[in-house]
Every structure is written in C-alpha cells, then in structure tokens.
Amino acid sequence: MYIGILRNRVFNKNFLLIYNYAIIYYFRFVKIQIPNTFLPEKKYIVDTFFSEFLALDYSIEISESKNYKVILDNKNFIEIEDAFWGNLDENTGYLHKENIPKTVTRTKNEFFDDELIIIYGNDKLEIDKNRIYCGIDIFASAFFILSRWEEAVFDKKDKHGRFPCELSLAQRNNFQYKAIVNEYVEMLWNMLVRLGCNQQRKTRKFQIIPTHDVDTFLRFINLKTALKAIVGDIVKRKSLKTAIESTSQYIKFKFNLDNDPFDTFDYLMNISEKYGVKSHFYFIAGKIGEYDVNYNFLNQEVKKTIFKIIEKGHFVGIHGSYNSFDNESQYLQEANRFKSIGIEPYESRQHYLRLKIPETWHNLIKAKIKIDSSIAFTNDSGFRAGVCYEYKLFDVKQRKILDLKEQPLIFMETTTRFKYNTPEKFFKHLNHLKKVVKKFKGQFVFLWHNSNINNFYWKEFSKNYKSIFEDTD
Numbered sequence: 387m388y389i390g391i392l393r394n395r396v397f398n399k400n401f402l403l404i405y406n407y408a409i410i411y412y413f414r415f416v417k418i419q420i421p422n423t424f425l426p427e428k429k430y431i432v433d434t435f436f437s438e439f440l441a442l443d444y445s446i447e448i449s450e451s452k453n454y455k456v457i458l459d460n461k462n463f464i465e466i467e468d469a470f471w472g473n474l475d476e477n478t479g480y481l482h483k484e485n486i487p488k489t490v491t492r493t494k495n496e497f498f499d500d501e502l503i504i505i506y507g508n509d510k511l512e513i514d515k516n517r518i519y520c521g522i523d524i525f526a527s528a529f530f531i532l533s534r535w536e537e538a539v540f541d542k543k544d545k546h547g548r549f550p551c552e553l554s555l556a557q558r559n560n561f562q563y564k565a566i567v568n569e570y571v572e573m574l575w576n577m578l579v580r581l582g583c584n585q586q587r588k589t590r591k592f593q594i595i596p597t598h599d600v601d602t603f604l605r606f607i608n609l610k611t612a613l614k615a616i617v618g619d620i621v622k623r624k625s626l627k628t629a630i631e632s633t634s635q636y637i638k639f640k641f642n643l644d645n646d647p648f649d650t651f652d653y654l655m656n657i658s659e660k661y662g663v664k665s666h667f668y669f670i671a672g673k674i675g676e677y678d679v680n681y682n683f684l685n686q687e688v689k690k691t692i693f694k695i696i697e698k699g700h701f702v703g704i705h706g707s708y709n710s711f712d713n714e715s716q717y718l719q720e721a722n723r724f725k726s727i728g729i730e731p732y733e734s735r736q737h738y739l740r741l742k743i744p745e746t747w748h749n750l751i752k753a754k755i756k757i758d759s760s761i762a763f764t765n766d767s768g769f770r771a772g773v774c775y776e777y778k779l780f781d782v783k784q785r786k787i788l789d790l791k792e793q794p795l796i797f798m799e800t801t802t803r804f805k806y807n808t809p810e811k812f813f814k815h816l817n818h819l820k821k822v823v824k825k826f827k828g829q830f831v832f833l834w835h836n837s838n839i840n841n842f843y844w845k846e847f848s849k850n851y852k853s854i855f856e857d858t859d
Contacts, residue, residue, distance in 0.1 A: 399598075402518045403458065411801050415443050415459065415586070416443065416445075416459075417444070418447070419448075419455040420446060423471055423476050424470055424474070426785040428471065429446060430453075431511070431532070434456075434532065435570075438776075438778065438823060440575060440587045441588035443589065452454065453465050453468050453472070456578070458578070458582060459517065463581070464578070466522075467510075467532075468523065468525075468526075470506040470523050470526030471736065473545060477752070481535060481538060487605065489559060490511060490555070491598075495511050495573070496510075500523075501523065503527075503559075503771045505530055505555065506523040507523035513580075515846060518577050528570050531556070531771060532771055533833065535647075535743075536554065537743050538783065546738050549741070549743075550657060556769070556770070562763060562766065563822070565828070566825040570774075580611055582660050582796070588790050590826075591827055592823065592827050592830070593829045594854065595663070595830065596654070596832060596833060597665070597666040597735070598833070599836075600667055600835075601737070602680045603647050604649060604681070620799055623728045648836055648837045649836075650806070650836045650837075650840060654834075654836065655695065655853065659698075661856075663678075663791075663855070665695075665701070666701040666702065666733065667703060668733075668734065668735045670706075670707050671705075671707070676707060676709065677708045677709055678708055681849045703735065704720060704734040704735075706718060706720065706746075708740065711741060711742055712742045714748075717753055719726065720753075721754075732757065733756065733759065733793075736778050738764075739764050744781040744782065744788070746760075747790055754781075758779075758791070758793070759792070759795050760792075761794045763793065767796060767802045769794070769796065771794040773794060774796060774822070774828030774829055777791065779791065796819055796830055797832040799812075799834045799835065812847060
C-alpha cells in the first residue's frame with residue numbers, strides 16, 4: 387500500500403513537472419500567421435528566418451488576413467505587409483521580369499543601426515505598446531535575394547553562359563556590399579525584443595572560411611607546359627622579367643631545388659592551422675581534353691595531395707568542370723571519380739561560378755552534395771545572396787525546398803582585383819566585407835586560388851595573405 391502511494395506521489399510530481407515545462411514551452415512559442423497565397427515560398431522564407439537564422443520556437447498558421455502577423459506569447463505582435471505576393475495572382479506566378487523593381491527604396495528606422503534597402507513594400511512604421519506595423523516586406527525581399535529568382539527569368543548571358551551580375555538588382559542599385567538579408571533578420575529580432583520576446587536567439591560566432599579552387603594543379607607539368615607558361619609571360623603578360631623568373635623557377639623545380647610554384651597546398655594549410663581554421667580545396671575531376679581541364683584528377687601526385695589534405699583535417703570538394711553546370715551525366719561522372727578513390731564528396735563549387743538556376747543545384751543533389759559555395763558575384767566581391775549565413779536553397783520552378791545548403795562566397799581574389807588593382811585598395815575592400823560579416827557573426831567565405839600565391843603577377847598581393855586571418859578592427 388505504501389509503495390503504491392509513493393509511486394503515485396512520484397508519478398504526480400513528475401507529471402506536474404512535465405506539465406509545467408510543457409505549458410512554459412507552449413507559451414514561449416512565436417505564432418506566425420501567413421496569408422493564404424504562395425504558401426511554399428512563404429513557409430520557406432519564414433522557416434529560413436525563424437529556424438535557420440534565429441533558431442526560435444515557433445509555429446505557422448495559415449490565415450485569411452492580408453498581412454503576416456508574428457504573435458508573441460504575451461499577445462503582442464508584429465504585422466508585416468504582404469506587399470509582393472499579396473498583390474499577385476498565384477495562377478500567373480511571380481517569375482516575370484516586370485516583377486523585378488527597377489529601383490529600391492532606402493530608409494532608416496530605430497530597429498537597425500544603418501540604412502535599410504526596401505525591395506518590396508514601403509517605409510511605413512507604426513509602433514504601439516502592443517503592436518509594431520512594418521511596411522517593409524522583409525519576407526519577399528529576402529526571398530528575392532536568397533532564391534536568386536531574378537536569375538531564372540533573364541535570358542541574357544555573359545560570354546561564359548552566366549547571369550550577367552551587372553544586371554542584378556543589387557549592382558544596378560549599388561547595394562552589393564550590404565548583407566541585406568542579415569539586416570532584415572536583425573531588424574526583426576529587435577522588434578521581437580521590443581515587444582517582449584522571451585526566447586534566446588541562435589548563438590553564432592564569426593568564422594573565417596578559406597577556400598581554394600584548384601584550377602591548375604602544377605605550373606610545370608612537363609617541358610611543354612613550362613614553355614607555354616614562359617611564352618605566355620612574354621606574349622600575354624608582356625613581361626620579359628616575368629619570363630626570366632619563370633625560367634628560373636622551372637630550372638629549380640626540374641632539379642628538385644624548389645617546389646612547383648603552384649604547389650602551395652602545404653603553405654595554405656599551415657597558415658590555416660596557425661589561425662585555427664580549416665581550408666577547403668575544390669578539385670576538378672574532369673578529363674584531360676575537356677574544356678579548361680588542366681590536370682588528371684586520377685594522377686598519383688594529385689591523389690597523394692588530396693589524401694594529405696584529408697589526413698591533415700582539411701576538406702576536399704568537387705570543383706564542377708566548365709561544362710558540368712548544365713550537364714547532369716558529366717557532373718555525376720566527376721562525382722564518381724571522387725568515389726573511385728574512396729572519397730564521398732560533400733561540398734562543391736562550380737568552375738567559373740557557372741550556374742544554371744535551379745538545374746545546377748539538382749545535379750549536385752543527385753551527386754549527394756550537401757553544401758555548395760558557388761553563389762558569388764562574377765565581376766566583383768560582395769553579397770550576391772545578401773547573407774553571410776549558410777542557408778537551404780529553394781527551387782523557384784518546382785516551388786520546393788532543396789536538400790542542399792548554400793554557403794555564399796563573399797570574396798574572391800581574382801574578381802576583386804578587376805576593380806581594386808592595388809594591394810592597398812584590394813585589402814581595404816576585403817577588410818570592409820570582413821567587417822560586415824563580423825558584425826553579424828557570420829561566415830567570411832573567401833577564395834584564393836593555389837596558383838595565385840607564388841605567382842609573379844600576384845606576389846605583391848599574396849605576401850599579405852596571412853592578414854586575412856588577423857583581426858583588423
């Protein structure tokens with residue numbers, strides 16, 4: 387009898403404890419009401435904000451109201467105008483050029499400490515004790531940048547078959563150096579705090595992520611490639627001095643007095659290790675004879691280098707060859723070459739940043755790639771995806787979330803040098819972008835090719851390579 391009473395008391399105590407936690411947990415939920423149109427897009431972007439970026443407890447409800455409502459447990463709420471999808475016919479859809487604004491609006495408000503970009507919506511802001519009304523359609527504006535749907539509706543391509551970045555809304559309106567999605571997230575969070583949100587947001591830490599596209603494995607594969615490089619110094623680069631230095635490098639390499647100038651893998655890994663980070667090397671697994679394939683992936687020296695990288699704790703991924711971006715079978719062949727040497731490829735970047743959205747992403751998914759890092763401006767550095775956080779991709783044609791994450795590339799040495807052609811300007815721009823990423827505790831993903839370290843054309847820049855990892859504040 388006493389045992390039964392004791393068990394009941396323990397049961398009741400545990401039940402009450404669980405019940406109380408459940409009540410507290412339930413009432414901490416943020417309830418998000420979304421208007422009943424374009425639900426795949428709206429659910430995706432709400433999940434991206436509240437799950438991926440903020441990691442809050444929330445639920446989504448479908449509503450007949452004309453705007454979004456973010457309702458806290460204390461009944462205070464934010465109303466966000468559904469300025470884009472709310473004015474469209476779902477049967478017609480949104481993938482039309484006329485739905486891309488020619489200009490954007492710039493505004494400031496008390497919920498963010500810098501100028502905000504409005505793609506869709508207006509600068510109306512009403513603040514009451516229990517309610518905030520926001521005219522900026524942060525959800526459609528963020529979706530526009532993250533999904534890259536503007537690229538799916540443009541027929542015009544550059545000489546490499548890519549979306550011409552100068553046509554992007556960001557570059558046409560000069561906000562390519564702003565992480566506007568991060569800014570929307572901060573504004574939303576500050577509104578939630580003002581209204582009494584009692585949850586903790588996701589804890590983040592600023593990260594530097596060095597990546598290296600291995601377009602060319604060695605400079606001096608044989609005498610033929612050495613002569614080609616030296617002739618290129620004279621004819622293409624118009625530098626006799628560089629040709630003499632290249633000849634000297636080849637002689638030293640030939641007689642085992644020095645490494646090949648493009649064999650900088652140990653150097654790059656050693657610097658990363660010094661600063662407590664991991665390098666990511668992307669290798670082309672195409673075949674010699676295919677366009678712009680400069681080395682044999684299955685060569686013993688290449689494989690030896692790949693396994694050394696992995697043994698040292700760094701990462702190896704696929705650098706999808708030039709013609710693989712819209713060729714599923716070719717991409718799968720390249721992925722299978724990785725598997726043939728015992729490597730299951732996990733991450734990727736496309737050569738020349740060639741993307742066909744969303745088709746390229748489906749090729750990666752079929753190859754079981756989980757993280758891509760190809761979204762970057764092809765003519766500059768900056769925030770092509772408007773964000774410095776990793777996020778899930780969305781197929782705007784099939785209207786569904788993809789099993790693939792994007793880790794946007796923020797800075798590339800070659801494209802940056804197009805605009806900032808002195809070391810001083812170059813690193814000033816790099817540090818500006820790094821400072822933006824640091825503000826949001828994001829991921830500063832940068833690309834520096836292995837071939838641009840011991841390269842005469844790059845030596846005035848590469849000598850400051852280590853400074854990328856250092857705190858410049």
